[in-house]
Amino acid sequence: MSAAAADPAAATSRLGSASGDTAWKTIRRGLTYSPEVGEGIWLTLVLAVFATAGRIVVPIAIQQTVDRGLSHPAGPDLEFVRSMCLVAAAAVLATAAAAYLMNVRIFRASEAGLATLRIRAFRHVHDLSVLTQNTERRGSLVSRVTSDVDTLSQFVQWGGLLFVVSIGQLVAATAIMAVYSWQLTILVWACFLPLFLALRYFQRKVSAAYGVVRERVGAMLGAIAESVVGAQVVRAYAIEQRTQERIDAAIERQRLAASRAQKLVALSFSTGEVVSGLANAAVVVVGVLLGLAGELTVGRLLAFLFLVTLFVGPVQVGTEVLNEAQNAVAGWRRVLAVLDTPADVADPGPAGRTLPRGPIDVRFEQVSYAYPGGPTVLHDVEVEIRTRSRVAVVGETGSGKTTFAKLLTRLMDPVSGRVLLDGIDLREVRFDSLRERVVMVPQEGHLFDDTLAENVRYGRPSASDDDVRLALTELGLADWLAGLPAGLDTSVGQRGESLSAGERQLVALARAYLADPDLLVLDEATSAVDPATEVRLARALEGITRGRTAVTIAHRLSTAESADEVLVFDDGRLVERGSHADLVAAGGTYARLHAAWASRSE
Amino acid sequence: MPDDQVTLREGLRLLARAVRDEPGIFAIAIAGSAVYGITTALSATVIGRVTDEVIVPAFAQGRTTAAALAVAGLAIVGVSVLKALGMVVRRFYAGVMQYRLQARYRRAVTRRYLRLPLSWHHRHPTGELLSNANADVEASWYPIAPFPMAVGVLIMLVTAVVAMVLTDPALAAIGLLVFPAILGVNLLYQRRLAPLATHAQALRGELSGVAHESFDGALVVKALGREANEADRFAAVARRLRDANVGVGRVRSAFDPVLEALPGLGVLIVLLAGAARISAGSLDPGELVSVAYLLMVVAFPVRAIGWVLGELPRAVVGWRRVDRVLRASGALRHGDVVPSDGGQPADLAVRAVSYSYAHDRDVLHAVTLDVAPGRTVAVVGPTGSGKSTLAGLLVRLVDPRTGEVLLDGVDVRQLARGGVAGSAALAFQYAFVFDGTVRDNVTLGLPVTDDQVWTALRVAQADRFVAALPERLDAVVGERGATLSGGQRQRLALARAVVRGPRLLILDDATSAVDPQVEQRILAELRGVEPRPTVVVVAYRRATIALADEVVYIEHGRIAARGTHEELLATSAGYRNLLTAYERDAAERAALRTDEEELVADEVSQ
Structure with missing residues (x-):
C-alpha cells in the first residue's frame, strides 16, 4: 500500500478515454452495448411522423374556417366549418394516440438499453485490476454507473423526445407554410435562423457557466463533507469557526456561479420571445402587402400567426436539447471509457484451468514488477512457498513486501517472470477457482453496511448462522461476540464504523477464515488488534490440521519468530530467507530489523 | 386523502417560509412575472385587434396605409419586448431566490453539524448527513424556480378571462371550460407522477449507495472472488430503477399528448361556436382569432402551476429532513472559565466517569484516574475495552453519562x-486529512510559523516525506491531492497535535501504522518536546509503554489495575497475558517444535 504513497502521479487515471470519438461514433458504439434501444425503432419512427404531423392540424383548420367557411360568397358556410372541425378533432386525437404509443416505446427501449449498459459497466469496474481501480476516485467510478447513465436516461426521456417532436414540428410547419406562401416562409425562417445561431452562442456560454457551477458544487460538497467525516478532528481541535468559514466560502462561490448561469439562461430564453414578436409583426406587415398583391388569403395569413407559435418552441427547446445532448454524449463517453479500459489482470474464463482444492504450493520464477511508467519495485524474485508452511514476509516500508502479496494473490500480474500455483501459471487459473483457493485479507478490510453475521458470511454465502458462530468461536472470538449488544445481528454501520478499528479487522479475518481457502495471505491484517487476541487469531488461522498454507506480511516481528520460514525484503529484492533462528544468527538485514524491534519490546 | 392535505399544507407553509426569507427578491420576481402574465394575455388581444382593424379591412378594401401597418407591427413587437423583459426578470430572480435559499439553509445545516455533539453524529450515517446538506436542501427549494411563474400565470389567467369576457361572453364560456380542464389535467398529471418520480429518485439513491459501497470494498470483493454476486446485487436495483423509470415514462407518455391536444381541441370548439356567432353577426373574425390565439399561448404556461404543486411533495420530504437537523437539540454547551496559559503541564483528573453509545450498555464504568502534571500515563487494554472512548472523553469529544473530567481542577464542561482544545490535543489512530496543503493540515488555522510547522513535522518523523513532495508545505493532500499511506497520515496528524504545544497530549494508538524503527524515533522526539506536556498514550506496544511513568490497564470498560509496568506484570494476570502474548507464543511454539522433532525422530528410529 505504501509503495506508491505520496506520489501524485499515482493518482493519474488509467481509465481509457473515448473523448477522441465524434458524437456519432459514440452513439453508434454506445448502441452496440444497449441493443434494446434499436429494437423496433422503425415502428417508433413511423409513429413519430404521425405524432408531429398532427401538430399543424389546428392552423390548417383556422385557415380553412376563415377562407372557406367564413369568406364564402353566400355567407358563412356553417356546415363546412362543422365537418371540418370534426375531421380536425379526429386528427388531433389520432395524433395524441400516436404520440402516446411513440413515447411508451421510446421509454421502454431506452430504459432497457441503459439498464444493460449500467450493469455491464458496473461489472467491468470490478473486473479492472486493483491498480486501475485505485487510479480513479471512488466517486468518479460511481458516477459512471449512476449519474452519467441517469443523464443519458433523462436526455432520452425529456430531451430526446422533445427533440424528435420539435424537429418534426419544424418540418411540418415549414411544409404547410410553404404551401400557403413561400415568401412568408422565407421571412419566418429569416427571423428564426439568426435566433437559432444566437441561441447556439448563448448555449455555449451557458454550458460553460454550468461547468463552473458543477465544479463549485464538487468543492462545496467536499467542504461540507469535512464537517461530517472529520467531525472528531473538528471537535478535538476546536476548529469549528475555521471549518464554517471554509464551508461558507464554498457555498457562496457555488451560489454566485449558479446565479451567473441563471442570468445567461434568462437572457437567452427571452430572446426567443422577442424574435417571435418580430416574426409576427413582419408576417402581418408583409402578409397584408402580399394580400393586397393578391398572393395571399386572410385565412392563410392568420394561419401563419399560429404557425409562428409552432416555431418558437422547437427553436428554444431545440437549442437547449442540443446542449443537453452534448452533456449526455459526454456522459455516454465516460461510461464507454470504463468498458473500453482493458481488464489488465483478466480472468482467463472458460479457457482457464480449474484447480482441485487441497494443499497448495506456490512458486515465484524470476518475478519482477514495476508500476506502469515507474521504476522496478520488485526485482527477480525466485522463491517457493511450500505446502502447509507458515511464511512471514518482513521488510521496511517500501521494501516490496506488499507488492509481493499482490502478485501472490494475482491482484497484479508480474512484468516479467511467472507465479505458479501447483505448477500452473496464475494467469491461466480461472478466477472462481483461484479466489476459492487463495484469499487475501488487507489491512483495512472493508465491511458492508449490514449485520456482523452478513459480513462474516460474505466469505461463504452458503454458511448458516451456526457456521458463522462456529468460525468466530474457533478464532477465539466467542467472548468478544458475547459482548456485542445484538450478537451476530449487531449492525456494523457504514464501512463498519460502529466497530473499533481492531474489531473491524476481527470481522475481516473471520470472513476470510469462513471462506476457508488453501492459501491465506494476511497483509498486516491484525495491526490494530491487541497482542493476546492477535496471537490467538494467528494460531487459529494457521489451521495446520487443515493443510492450509499461510503467508503473513507483518511489521510485528513476533509473527516472524513463529513462522516456518521468513522472507526478508529490502529495496525490492528478496535478500534473505530462512528460519527466524538462522536469520538472526546470520546477522544480516533481518537480524538488524529484529534487534530494533526487540529493543523496544523489552 | 388526509396525507395529501398534510403535504399540501406543509408545502404551502414551505413556500410561505421562502417568501418570508427572501421578500425583496420574491417581490421583484413576482413583478416580472405579472408583467409577463399580463402581456401574454394582451398579445392575443393585440393580434385580434390587428386582424380586425388592419388585416381584414385591408383585404376587404384592397388597400391599407403605411401608418396602420406600422402601428400594427410596433404594437406586436412592443408587447413582445415587454413580455420578454418580464420573462428575464422573472426567471433570473426566481433563480436568485432559489440559490439564496439553498445557500442560507446549507449554512444553517452545516452550522448545526459543527455544533451538535459527536454522540449525535454517531447516530446518523455520514451519507445521510451529506445528503441532508446537499440533496435535501436542494429538493426543499426546487418549487421556488417555477413559483413566481405560477403566480404570474394566475394573473395571466385572470387577465385572459377578463379579456375573453370583454370580447365575447359566449366564447369566454368555452375558455372557462378549457382553462380549468388544462389545469385539472396538469394537477392530475403531477399527482400521478410525483410518487412515481419520488420512487425512482429513491432507487437512484439506493443504486448509488450499492455502487459506492461495492467500489469502496473493491479489494475485498476481488480478494474473495465475489464480483458476480456484486454484479447481481447491482443489477437487481438497476432493473428496479429501469421499471420505475418506465413507470414514470408511461404517465408522461399518456399525459403529454393530452396536454398538447387540449388547447387544440379548445381552438376547434371556439372555431365551431365562433363561426356560428359570426354568421349571426354578433362577432368579428378578429375576435375569433384573438380567443383562439389566447387558448394557444396560455396553454403552455399553465403547466407552471402544475410544476409547483408537483414538486411540493418532494420538497416537503426534503424539508422534513433538513428541519430535523435544524431542530436537533443537544448542542455542546460551554462554560466561561478560560484555562490558564502558563505553559505548565496540565493536571488531569477523571472522576467516576461512565459512558454509553446510543442506547447500548455502558462501555466505561465509573472510571477514576489522576494524572499529575508532566507525567506520562499509558492506557493499555484489549481490543474493544473502551480505551478510545476514554481518550475522547479527555478532550471532551463527548460528555460522560455520569462523572466528570477535570482539567487543572475545572470540569471541562465549565x-x-x-x-479544551487550547490546552489539550488528541492524535487519532485513523487520521483524517483535510483537502488542502500540508501546512493547512498541520496548523488547522493556528497562527504559527513555517519553522514551527517543520519542527512539529520533525517530531512526528514526517519532515522527510513532506520535504520529498514537490511543493513541500504547499503540497496539496487529501481527496484532491497526493495520496498518503496510513502511516504518513498518522504522522501528519501527530504533527498537528504537536505544533499546538499542548499542555495535555493524548495519543490514541496514533502510531499503529508506522514502521517500528520510525515509531521509535517518534517516541524519542516526543520525550524531548518543550514545553513538556502531560501525556496520555493508548498503546499495546512495549516501547510505547516504556515511555510511561505509569500504566493503567483497562478491561471491559473498567480500570482493572494501575501501577508501573513491572508492578502490573507482577500483579495483573490480564495485563501480563496481553503484554507477554508474543513471548509465550514463541515459547509454546518452540516447545511444540521440539515435541514434533522428537516425534519425527521416534518415527525415524522405529
Missing part, C-alpha cells in the same frame, strides 16, 4: 468554547 471551560469556555475552545478552552
Whole structure:
C-alpha cells in the first residue's frame, strides 16, 4: 500500500478515454452495448411522423374556417366549418394516440438499453485490476454507473423526445407554410435562423457557466463533507469557526456561479420571445402587402400567426436539447471509457484451468514488477512457498513486501517472470477457482453496511448462522461476540464504523477464515488488534490440521519468530530467507530489523 | 386523502417560509412575472385587434396605409419586448431566490453539524448527513424556480378571462371550460407522477449507495472472488430503477399528448361556436382569432402551476429532513472559565466517569484516574475495552453519562468554547486529512510559523516525506491531492497535535501504522518536546509503554489495575497475558517444535 504513497502521479487515471470519438461514433458504439434501444425503432419512427404531423392540424383548420367557411360568397358556410372541425378533432386525437404509443416505446427501449449498459459497466469496474481501480476516485467510478447513465436516461426521456417532436414540428410547419406562401416562409425562417445561431452562442456560454457551477458544487460538497467525516478532528481541535468559514466560502462561490448561469439562461430564453414578436409583426406587415398583391388569403395569413407559435418552441427547446445532448454524449463517453479500459489482470474464463482444492504450493520464477511508467519495485524474485508452511514476509516500508502479496494473490500480474500455483501459471487459473483457493485479507478490510453475521458470511454465502458462530468461536472470538449488544445481528454501520478499528479487522479475518481457502495471505491484517487476541487469531488461522498454507506480511516481528520460514525484503529484492533462528544468527538485514524491534519490546 | 392535505399544507407553509426569507427578491420576481402574465394575455388581444382593424379591412378594401401597418407591427413587437423583459426578470430572480435559499439553509445545516455533539453524529450515517446538506436542501427549494411563474400565470389567467369576457361572453364560456380542464389535467398529471418520480429518485439513491459501497470494498470483493454476486446485487436495483423509470415514462407518455391536444381541441370548439356567432353577426373574425390565439399561448404556461404543486411533495420530504437537523437539540454547551496559559503541564483528573453509545450498555464504568502534571500515563487494554472512548472523553469529544473530567481542577464542561482544545490535543489512530496543503493540515488555522510547522513535522518523523513532495508545505493532500499511506497520515496528524504545544497530549494508538524503527524515533522526539506536556498514550506496544511513568490497564470498560509496568506484570494476570502474548507464543511454539522433532525422530528410529 505504501509503495506508491505520496506520489501524485499515482493518482493519474488509467481509465481509457473515448473523448477522441465524434458524437456519432459514440452513439453508434454506445448502441452496440444497449441493443434494446434499436429494437423496433422503425415502428417508433413511423409513429413519430404521425405524432408531429398532427401538430399543424389546428392552423390548417383556422385557415380553412376563415377562407372557406367564413369568406364564402353566400355567407358563412356553417356546415363546412362543422365537418371540418370534426375531421380536425379526429386528427388531433389520432395524433395524441400516436404520440402516446411513440413515447411508451421510446421509454421502454431506452430504459432497457441503459439498464444493460449500467450493469455491464458496473461489472467491468470490478473486473479492472486493483491498480486501475485505485487510479480513479471512488466517486468518479460511481458516477459512471449512476449519474452519467441517469443523464443519458433523462436526455432520452425529456430531451430526446422533445427533440424528435420539435424537429418534426419544424418540418411540418415549414411544409404547410410553404404551401400557403413561400415568401412568408422565407421571412419566418429569416427571423428564426439568426435566433437559432444566437441561441447556439448563448448555449455555449451557458454550458460553460454550468461547468463552473458543477465544479463549485464538487468543492462545496467536499467542504461540507469535512464537517461530517472529520467531525472528531473538528471537535478535538476546536476548529469549528475555521471549518464554517471554509464551508461558507464554498457555498457562496457555488451560489454566485449558479446565479451567473441563471442570468445567461434568462437572457437567452427571452430572446426567443422577442424574435417571435418580430416574426409576427413582419408576417402581418408583409402578409397584408402580399394580400393586397393578391398572393395571399386572410385565412392563410392568420394561419401563419399560429404557425409562428409552432416555431418558437422547437427553436428554444431545440437549442437547449442540443446542449443537453452534448452533456449526455459526454456522459455516454465516460461510461464507454470504463468498458473500453482493458481488464489488465483478466480472468482467463472458460479457457482457464480449474484447480482441485487441497494443499497448495506456490512458486515465484524470476518475478519482477514495476508500476506502469515507474521504476522496478520488485526485482527477480525466485522463491517457493511450500505446502502447509507458515511464511512471514518482513521488510521496511517500501521494501516490496506488499507488492509481493499482490502478485501472490494475482491482484497484479508480474512484468516479467511467472507465479505458479501447483505448477500452473496464475494467469491461466480461472478466477472462481483461484479466489476459492487463495484469499487475501488487507489491512483495512472493508465491511458492508449490514449485520456482523452478513459480513462474516460474505466469505461463504452458503454458511448458516451456526457456521458463522462456529468460525468466530474457533478464532477465539466467542467472548468478544458475547459482548456485542445484538450478537451476530449487531449492525456494523457504514464501512463498519460502529466497530473499533481492531474489531473491524476481527470481522475481516473471520470472513476470510469462513471462506476457508488453501492459501491465506494476511497483509498486516491484525495491526490494530491487541497482542493476546492477535496471537490467538494467528494460531487459529494457521489451521495446520487443515493443510492450509499461510503467508503473513507483518511489521510485528513476533509473527516472524513463529513462522516456518521468513522472507526478508529490502529495496525490492528478496535478500534473505530462512528460519527466524538462522536469520538472526546470520546477522544480516533481518537480524538488524529484529534487534530494533526487540529493543523496544523489552 | 388526509396525507395529501398534510403535504399540501406543509408545502404551502414551505413556500410561505421562502417568501418570508427572501421578500425583496420574491417581490421583484413576482413583478416580472405579472408583467409577463399580463402581456401574454394582451398579445392575443393585440393580434385580434390587428386582424380586425388592419388585416381584414385591408383585404376587404384592397388597400391599407403605411401608418396602420406600422402601428400594427410596433404594437406586436412592443408587447413582445415587454413580455420578454418580464420573462428575464422573472426567471433570473426566481433563480436568485432559489440559490439564496439553498445557500442560507446549507449554512444553517452545516452550522448545526459543527455544533451538535459527536454522540449525535454517531447516530446518523455520514451519507445521510451529506445528503441532508446537499440533496435535501436542494429538493426543499426546487418549487421556488417555477413559483413566481405560477403566480404570474394566475394573473395571466385572470387577465385572459377578463379579456375573453370583454370580447365575447359566449366564447369566454368555452375558455372557462378549457382553462380549468388544462389545469385539472396538469394537477392530475403531477399527482400521478410525483410518487412515481419520488420512487425512482429513491432507487437512484439506493443504486448509488450499492455502487459506492461495492467500489469502496473493491479489494475485498476481488480478494474473495465475489464480483458476480456484486454484479447481481447491482443489477437487481438497476432493473428496479429501469421499471420505475418506465413507470414514470408511461404517465408522461399518456399525459403529454393530452396536454398538447387540449388547447387544440379548445381552438376547434371556439372555431365551431365562433363561426356560428359570426354568421349571426354578433362577432368579428378578429375576435375569433384573438380567443383562439389566447387558448394557444396560455396553454403552455399553465403547466407552471402544475410544476409547483408537483414538486411540493418532494420538497416537503426534503424539508422534513433538513428541519430535523435544524431542530436537533443537544448542542455542546460551554462554560466561561478560560484555562490558564502558563505553559505548565496540565493536571488531569477523571472522576467516576461512565459512558454509553446510543442506547447500548455502558462501555466505561465509573472510571477514576489522576494524572499529575508532566507525567506520562499509558492506557493499555484489549481490543474493544473502551480505551478510545476514554481518550475522547479527555478532550471532551463527548460528555460522560455520569462523572466528570477535570482539567487543572475545572470540569471541562465549565471551560469556555475552545478552552479544551487550547490546552489539550488528541492524535487519532485513523487520521483524517483535510483537502488542502500540508501546512493547512498541520496548523488547522493556528497562527504559527513555517519553522514551527517543520519542527512539529520533525517530531512526528514526517519532515522527510513532506520535504520529498514537490511543493513541500504547499503540497496539496487529501481527496484532491497526493495520496498518503496510513502511516504518513498518522504522522501528519501527530504533527498537528504537536505544533499546538499542548499542555495535555493524548495519543490514541496514533502510531499503529508506522514502521517500528520510525515509531521509535517518534517516541524519542516526543520525550524531548518543550514545553513538556502531560501525556496520555493508548498503546499495546512495549516501547510505547516504556515511555510511561505509569500504566493503567483497562478491561471491559473498567480500570482493572494501575501501577508501573513491572508492578502490573507482577500483579495483573490480564495485563501480563496481553503484554507477554508474543513471548509465550514463541515459547509454546518452540516447545511444540521440539515435541514434533522428537516425534519425527521416534518415527525415524522405529
